[in-house]
Amino acid sequence: MPRIEVHKDHCKGCGLCIDICPPGVIEMSKEINKLGYHPAKYKGEGCTGCTLCFYTCPEPDAIVVYRKD
């Protein structure tokens, strides 16, 4: 199944990926990362591999999309 990984210490918590994700499978983590932000995190299921989050994220290394296992 498609999935994403958020590299939490590269995320600045802008929320753009959360707003753009069609199935709504990204949320804000309650934890604080090394930059002092609440990072985005994958809810764990439902990703379609559309890559919208990847192309929307302003931080180059924050999101990786795996379209296949």
Ligand code: SF4
């Ligand atoms: S690849 Fe698409 S469906 Fe998967 S988390 Fe990103 S925006 Fe959502």
Ligand code: SF4
């Ligand atoms: S778009 Fe990128 S920087 Fe913004 S919350 Fe999502 S992963 Fe973090």
